[in-house]
Amino acid sequence: MKGYHLGEFEEIVLLYVTILHDEAYGLAITKGIEKDLNRSVTLSSVHTALYRMQDKGLVESKLAGSSTERGGRRKRLYSITNVGKEALWNARQARNKLWSLIPKTTFEGW
Amino acid sequence: MVEHQPNPPRWADRFLEWYCNPQLVEEIQGDLYERFLEYTQEKGLKKARRWYAINVFLFINRYTLRRHRSTYSRLNSLDMFKNYLKIGWRNVRKHKWPSLINVLGLALAIGCCMVVYTFIFWTFNTDDFHENRDNIYIMEKVLQGDNELQLRGDSPEPLGPAMAKDLPQVKAMTRFTFSRGIFQYDDQVFSESINFVDPEFVQLFSFPLKWGKVEDFGAMDGIFLTERVSTKFFGAENPLGKQVTIKFNNAEGEIESSFQVKGVFEKLPPTRTFSFNILVPYQHQLTLGRDDFLDWHQAADATFVQLDPTADPSKVQQALTPYLAQYNEDNKGWKLDQLNLQPLSNISRHAYKWGNSFFHQSHVVAIIMLVVIAIALLLLVCFNYVNTAIATASSRLREISVRKVMGSQRRQIISQFLVENLLICLVGLVTGILLAEFLFLPWFKRFAGGLEFRLHYLQDYRHALFFLTLLVLLVLGGGGYPAYYISRFPPVEILKDKLRIGNKNRFRKILLGAQLSLTFIAIFSAVAFIKHTQRLKAVDWGYDPEAKIVIRLDEGISYDRLKNELAGLDEIQDISGSIQQLGRGSNGITIEIDGEDTPVDEMVVGPDYLEKMGLTVIDGRFSSPELDTDISQSVMVNAAFRRHFGWDVAVGKVIQLEDQSYSVIGELEDFRFEDFFRPIQPMLIRVGPKSDYRYLTATLASTAQTQASAKAMEGIWKEIYPDRPFNFFFQTDVMDGYFQGFEQVIKILSAVAFLTIFISTIGLFGLAMLILARKMKEISIRKVLGANIWNVSRLVNREFFWSVVLACMIGGPLGFLAIKAILTQISPEMPNPGFLPMLVAVVGLLTIALVAVAGHIYSAFVKTRSSIYAMSK
Incomplete structure (x- = not known):
C-alpha cells in the first residue's frame, strides 16, 4: 500500500489526537490548535477532519462515559490506529527528506 | 443554590437536532455547549449565543447530514401510504355526496384557473417566435x-x-x-x-x-x-x-x-x-x-x-x-x-x-381582475373542502384514536389526511383540465378578440410546474387546517366518549361567511353591470338616431354628385353632410375667450346637419344655409359650454379661434357626440366647407325598411363609383363599440357569478347534509316532544344565519365600493350602482342558503317519522 497522503490540516489534527492521547475529542483538539499554534480554527472543521480520517481508517473513536460538565452529553474520544501512525510517520519522513535536500547556505544567518 | 445556567438559542439546537445525523448529535452538541459556556464567561451571553448559532450552520456538511435509516422503515411507510389510499377511497365512497361536491367544485375552479393561466402565459410570452x-x-x-x-x-x-x-x-x-x-x-x-x-x-x-x-x-x-x-x-x-x-x-x-x-x-x-x-x-x-x-x-x-x-x-x-x-x-x-x-x-x-x-395588449386591470377571480374561486373550493372535512371529522375520530393508540404520530395522521385530499384534488385537476380545454377556453377565446392561445402541456416545463404548484396549494389550502384540527384530539378522551367536536367551530363559520361574501360580491357585480348597461342604453342621446343611414366619403368622392343621385330614391327624405359625425368623436381645439386659452371639443358640420339630426336649440338659432356669415363667422355651442364658462346667456358672445373671431348664434341642448367614457364636454360647432365633408347622412321616411334602403343606396353608389367600396353604418349603431366592451364584462361576470353561486350552493348543500346527519338524534327528541318542521328548520338555520349576515355585511360595502370605482371609470356621469344589485344579492344569498338547506330539513323531518329508531342508534 502506498499509504494515505495527509493534508496539512489533517496532519495537525492527527498529531493532536496522538498528543492528547486519552483525552482527544473535538473541542480539546480545537483548543490545542488555537493555543499552541496561535491559529484560529472552527470547531466544525476539526470535526469534519476527524470524520474524514475515521472513514479512511486513520483514527478510531468511542464514546466516553457521561459527565455533568457539558449538560450530560458524552464526548467522542479519538485514538490513532496503526494505519494512522504509518501515515503520520510517512509524512514526517517525507518532510525530513526534503529538509535534508535544502542547500546548507539557505538558512545561514537567517 | 443552583446557579441559573445560560442557554444557547433553542431554535439553533432544534435545527441541529433536525438536520444532524442522530449518531453524531450528542458529541457535536456537547462540544458546542462546552465552548458556549466558556465564551459566555469570556465575552458575554449575547456574543456566545450568536457564536453558537453560526457554528450550528457551519456544521452542515456531508458527514453530519441525516441519512435514511434503513430499508425496513421505508418499506413500512410505503405500506402505510397504501393504507392511507385505501382508507381515503373508502371515505370518498362513504361520503359520496360531499366528495362529489368537492370534486365538482374543484374542477370548475381549476378550469377557470387554467383559462386565466393560459391568458397570462400568453401575455408574458408574446412574440416568442421572433429569433431576435x-x-x-x-x-x-x-x-x-x-x-x-x-x-x-x-x-x-x-x-x-x-x-x-x-x-x-x-x-x-x-x-x-x-x-x-x-x-x-x-x-x-x-x-x-x-x-x-x-x-x-x-x-x-x-x-x-x-x-x-x-x-x-x-x-x-x-x-x-x-x-x-x-x-x-x-x-x-x-x-x-x-x-x-x-x-x-x-x-x-x-x-x-x-x-x-x-x-x-x-x-x-x-x-x-x-x-x-x-x-x-x-x-x-x-x-x-x-x-x-x-x-x-x-x-x-x-x-x-x-x-x-x-x-x-x-x-x-x-x-x-x-x-x-x-x-x-x-x-x-x-x-x-x-x-x-x-x-x-x-x-x-x-x-x-x-x-x-x-x-394586442392586455390592460393591467384586466390581468389583475382575472387573477383575483381565479384566486377567489380557488378559495371558495378550498373553503368548501375545509367545511365538509371538519363536519365529517366526528365520524373519523375513532379511527384516528385507534391509529394514535397503535403508535401513529401526529405527523403521520396529518399526512394521511393530506393524502386523502390529494386524491380528491387529483381527480379535480384532471376534470378541470378537461373542462377548460373543451368548454372554458373555446368560450373565452371568442371574445378575447379572436386571440388563439393554447397550452402545449408537454412541451414546456413551466406548465408542469404550474400544475404542481396549484396542486400543492390546493392540498395544503384545503387539507391543511382539517388535518391539523382533526389530528389534535387526545385519543383517550375520544375513546371514552368524553369529547364533542365540530359543533361550535367558529373558524368554520368564518370560512362560510367569507365564502358567502365572495358569492355576494359576484352576484352584486354581475347585476350591477347588467343594470348599468340598461340604464346607459336608455339615456337619451339628445338627437334622433332612428332611420338614418350614414355613408363614409373617402377622398375623391363628390358629396354633391352622390347627393343628387341619392335624392332620386323615394324613401330618402333628407340628406345632409358633415365633417364629424355624431357619436364618432370630435376634435380637440384651443379657443381664446377674453384673452384666456381654454381647450374645448369641436365638431365641424354642414349648415343644415344639426337640424336634420334632430338636435334641440335652447337659445338663439341653428346656422342657416342661406347666410354666408353663418359659415364664416358664427358658431353654436352646447349647454355644457355655457356652464363651463359660467355664462348666463351664450348667444352673442365672441370667441377667438386661430386668430379669427366667431360669434355664438345658438345654444344647443347637450347631446352625445361620443360614448360615455367622458362626461359631456364643452363643445363648439362650426360650419365647414362642402369639399371637406367626410360623411353623408340620409334620413329615411320610416324605420321599416332600413336594410332594403341601404341596399338601394349601395346600388346607386356602384353605378357612380364601381371600383370604390361602399362603407356605411346606421346612426343607431354608433355606440355599439362602447357597449360591446360592456357585454364582454357582463358575460365574464355572469359566468363568474354563476360559478360562485354553484360552488357555494353545493358547498352549503353538503354542509347542511352533514350537520343534519349529526343532529338526527336531537331532531328526533324534539319531534317526539312535539316540535314541528318550523322549529326544526330554525334550529338548523341558526347554523347558517350568522354566516349569511356576515356575508352581507362584508360583501355589501366591498362590492359597492369596487363597482362604484369601476363605473366611475367607464361612465363618470353615472357612477352609482343603485339599490337593485344590493337587493338582488341579499335575496340571492338567502335563496341559496334556503335552497341548499330546505330539502335536507324536509327529508330529515320525514325520516325521523321513525324517531324512536333514530334515537336508539
Missing part, C-alpha cells in the same frame, strides 16, 4: 404637456434612419406605418389595410414565409401578403409574380400603383402582438407625393430597432438626446421630453399606456 425577440425594441415618445406626461407609441419618421446611421449598436431598424388602399386584382376590389415598412422588416422579425424569399422584399414595386389576403384574392394558388394594383389616397387625390406579389407569409403565429395584411416598401411613399422623410413633424406608427446583443439599451437611450432637440424644433405642440426603448418582449403589458395602439 430579446433584442428588438420599440421607440416610445414621452411628451411633456402642461402638467402631465404622455406616452406615445408612434415616433418621428426620421428617427429610425437617423439611429441606424449614427449609432453602431443599432443593427437594423424598420418603421411601421398603417395606411389604407383599394386593392384590386382582376375584378375583385376591396379596401384593405396596408403597411409601409422598411426592407429590414422581414429579416428583423421572424414571421415565417410560405412562398417567396426574405431577400425579395425591398424592391419598389414588390409587396408581401399574409396568407389571409392571398387566399382572399388568389384562393389556394401561389400568387408569386402576379400583378395587382393598389389605389392610395393622398392630399392631391388618388394615385394608382401597380405591384408584383413577391412573397406570402404563413398564417401569422398566434403569439404575435401586432398584425398586418399587406407590406409595401416604405420608400414607395415617394411615388405618392412625398418628397423625403426628413420632417420631424411626420410620424411613423411605430419604429422598431434591433440592437446588437451586447449593446446596453440604457446607453443607447442616452445617445438619443440630440434627436429631442431636432424634434422640438419642428414641433411646436407638446415638448418631447424623452425617447425610450421599450422591449418587444414586454409590449403586450405596456402598450395600453399609449391609449389606442395597434398592439
